[in-house]
Amino acid sequence: MKSTEMVARETDVLIIGGGFAGSWAALRAAELGARVILVDKAYVSRSGASTLSGGITTCPLDSDDIDVWAEEFITRGGYMCDQRWTYQLLEGQRARVKDYESWGVPISRDAEGNIRRFASRGMINVRGMQYQPKVAMRELRRRVLDLGVVILDRVCVTELITSDGQWPTSGSVAGAVGFNVHDGQFIVMRAKRTIIATGMIAMKGTHRVDNDTGDGVAMAFRAGARLVDMEFTFGGTFNVLMKRYDFPSYNVAIAHGARLINARGERFMEAIDPVRLERGELSQVVAAFAKQMIDGNGPVYIDLRHVDDTYWSDMAKIHRGGSILMSEHVPDPRVHPLPIEPTWGMWASGRSGLQIDLQGRTNIPGLLAAGSAAKNDATGTHASAGSPTAFCNVSGWHAGECAARESLEDQLPPTPTHVFNELREAAFAPLGKPVHEKSADALHDDLARLEASVVDGMVLSGDRLQAMLEVTRDVARLSGEIAAMDLHDLVKIHEARNVAECAGAVYQSGLDRHESREQFFREDYPMTDPSWFCWHGIRRGRDGVIMERLPFPTEGVRFPIRNLDSGLGRIGAIIRGETPKGGAP
Amino acid sequence: MTVDATTKIEIDPLTCTGCGLCILSCPADVIRLDEAAHKAVVAYGKDCQVCYLCEDDCPEHSITLSHDISNSRRFSTYDQFGLKI
Numbered sequence: 001m002k003s004t005e006m007v008a009r010e011t012d013v014l015i016i017g018g019g020f021a022g023s024w025a026a027l028r029a030a031e032l033g034a035r036v037i038l039v040d041k042a043y044v045s046r047s048g049a050s051t052l053s054g055g056i057t058t059c060p061l062d063s064d065d066i067d068v069w070a071e072e073f074i075t076r077g078g079y080m081c082d083q084r085w086t087y088q089l090l091e092g093q094r095a096r097v098k099d100y101e102s103w104g105v106p107i108s109r110d111a112e113g114n115i116r117r118f119a120s121r122g123m124i125n126v127r128g129m130q131y132q133p134k135v136a137m138r139e140l141r142r143r144v145l146d147l148g149v150v151i152l153d154r155v156c157v158t159e160l161i162t163s164d165g166q167w168p169t170s171g172s173v174a175g176a177v178g179f180n181v182h183d184g185q186f187i188v189m190r191a192k193r194t195i196i197a198t199g200m201i202a203m204k205g206t207h208r209v210d211n212d213t214g215d216g217v218a219m220a221f222r223a224g225a226r227l228v229d230m231e232f233t234f235g236g237t238f239n240v241l242m243k244r245y246d247f248p249s250y251n252v253a254i255a256h257g258a259r260l261i262n263a264r265g266e267r268f269m270e271a272i273d274p275v276r277l278e279r280g281e282l283s284q285v286v287a288a289f290a291k292q293m294i295d296g297n298g299p300v301y302i303d304l305r306h307v308d309d310t311y312w313s314d315m316a317k318i319h320r321g322g323s324i325l326m327s328e329h330v331p332d333p334r335v336h337p338l339p340i341e342p343t344w345g346m347w348a349s350g351r352s353g354l355q356i357d358l359q360g361r362t363n364i365p366g367l368l369a370a371g372s373a374a375k376n377d378a379t380g381t382h383a384s385a386g387s388p389t390a391f392c393n394v395s396g397w398h399a400g401e402c403a404a405r406e407s408l409e410d411q412l413p414p415t416p417t418h419v420f421n422e423l424r425e426a427a428f429a430p431l432g433k434p435v436h437e438k439s440a441d442a443l444h445d446d447l448a449r450l451e452a453s454v455v456d457g458m459v460l461s462g463d464r465l466q467a468m469l470e471v472t473r474d475v476a477r478l479s480g481e482i483a484a485m486d487l488h489d490l491v492k493i494h495e496a497r498n499v500a501e502c503a504g505a506v507y508q509s510g511l512d513r514h515e516s517r518e519q520f521f522r523e524d525y526p527m528t529d530p531s532w533f534c535w536h537g538i539r540r541g542r543d544g545v546i547m548e549r550l551p552f553p554t555e556g557v558r559f560p561i562r563n564l565d566s567g568l569g570r571i572g573a574i575i576r577g578e579t580p581k582g583g584a585p
Numbered sequence: 586m587t588v589d590a591t592t593k594i595e596i597d598p599l600t601c602t603g604c605g606l607c608i609l610s611c612p613a614d615v616i617r618l619d620e621a622a623h624k625a626v627v628a629y630g631k632d633c634q635v636c637y638l639c640e641d642d643c644p645e646h647s648i649t650l651s652h653d654i655s656n657s658r659r660f661s662t663y664d665q666f667g668l669k670i
Binding site for chain 2 (some may be wrong): 041042043046047048051052134153154181203204205206208209210211240242243244245246289290293298299324327329339341342343441444445448451452453454455488491492
């Protein structure tokens with residue numbers, strides 16, 4: 001480490017996280033004339049999940065009837081959303097797709113040159129497009145720099161600054177502090193408005209987004225921000241091929257006609273979702289996989305013999321190095337179905353997170369959020385291909401606009417200066433500690449072990465949730481005791497604390513919910529309870545954690561709210577061999 | 586379960602020009618510049634998440650990634666159910 005000198009910066013808008021959400025926020029805020037700092041622990045345009053997001057995004061065009069799309073999002077999400085957000089998402093994404101087109105981002109097109117669209121996984125009417133997220137992110141970086149945004153790459157943000165020096169705060173958020181992960185410079189970033197855009201919460205090593213450790217969500221939670229529906233963070237996706245290899249994109253494969261079959265050659269989704277089949281709601285497809293395993297019908301294979309030719313031609317163009325399918329490591333997938341399996345665990349891409357309003361504001365003054373760090377109120381708990389990235393684009397744009405407008409009419413909040421020194425000491429504390437029997441990697445091992453089994457992770461109980469909660473508490477405590485070998489290690493210790501605190505909120509929320517709904521299934525409470533048809537909040541108060549049940553907004557409702565879910569929860573029904581009831585057809 | 590320390594990423598020192606693009610690309614901060622040799626080197630190989638961003642961004646095609654999944658924090662359901670793949 002070269003230095004721990006302190007550098008102070010001031011700005012109108014500070015954005016933490018440089019994926020789609022953060023970059024769109026930066027672009028919009030700078031367009032409106034605000035001074036903007038965009039900070040990321042990696043390199044903006046190559047960080048987080050955005051560049052790795054599979055390359056499908058929701059694609060509403062001018063010719064589409066937005067009412068039809070909105071109704072499908074709202075009903076498939078069980079009306080557990082803010083319908084104003086649904087319309088805002090679709091109208092905003094129309095504009096963002098046009099931006100990507102005008103920027104020359106490669107988009108899969110048909111012979112006539114029109115955007116080739118696919119029925120989105122989980123949907124019937126809603127369409128997505130296949131594009132190159134890496135080029136989109138590169139363009140966003142170039143454009144925000146052109147607008148004068150200050151990008152701070154490789155800065156690990158460790159804590160939000162609060163105006164009263166308290167966590168949780170009774171005042172406002174006034175920026176953040178962090179350190180450069182290469183040279184150790186400590187940076188105080190005072191800001192009139194701060195936007196959390198740090199992406200989803202994932203364990204390190206269980207998905208391929210190892211730096212999405214929920215840092216911003218954890219920091220905001222410590223500052224008193226409300227998280228909602230954290231138990232719906234659970235989810236899964238098919239991403240492991242033949243036990244050893246990363247499968248490039250399930251969403252893309254099934255959009256082109258790939259099928260799932262069991263060891264008997266049966267297309268088992270026919271019995272569970274005869275309309276959407278493999279394109280059904282993802283948690284239910286993963287539950288169907290688990291059922292095949294429990295019933296002795298494994299392995300499950302992805303059958304690519306039926307995909308259209310564009311699957312292979314687009315892959316060659318878009319996924320140059322990354323496809324195991326085009327290598328000699330696996331049997332020819334044009335001839336042989338290949339064993340595939342999902343992961344299941346913390347995989348929040350909008351189903352849970354920081355609660356925001358239509359402008360991206362949280363419950364803490366001065367603090368906004370966007371993208372997968374926030375709860376996606378446009379689609380509720382329903383995961384469909386492409387809507388998370390669309391929400392990143394659109395919520396980022398709105399948060400950037402709101403933060404810019406508000407900051408231009410506001411002053412920097414005063415902050416007690418002793419706070420900065422205390423935050424610096426806290427950030428670097430592990431560097432001075434004696435060697436401990438546990439390493440940073442061991443903490444991440446302990447966390448990842450909680451997601452060891454797809455079946456155990458899906459079939460929850462009070463005892464199991466309590467046991468998992470205890471592990472997260474141990475990891476959070478140990479993160480304050482163990483030693484960092486260098487700055488790279490220091491980052492991983494902060495990440496372990498953040499994952500553990502986010503996971504703790506997930507398990508605590510799950511313990512509080514005495515029912516099963518959507519992808520959340522407790523075998524000790526297998527039935528859906530109508531009294532839980534609400535948002536489920538968790539936040540830190542001065543005297544401990546506060547759990548809340550919050551009604552869905554009735555303002556701006558276009559489709560009368562109905563509680564569709566009843567009886568045995570959907571995951572429970574699949575695991576028990578019944579057809580899921582309720583929900584949209 | 587332990588973290589697999591096997592390096593999944595190889596950088597060919599003969600063709601690497603030390604341009605540093607791969608260092609920028611890596612989300613997990615695995616690659617650093619050997620300033621004396623002016624070559625990119627794998628500094629924290631066990632943190633490689635096998636995302637291919639460095640391989641894609643290298644103008645000299647000097648980087649080769651194993652196709653093996655990221656690290657051994659992943660678990661196979663097929664092992665849990667005793668199925669051989």
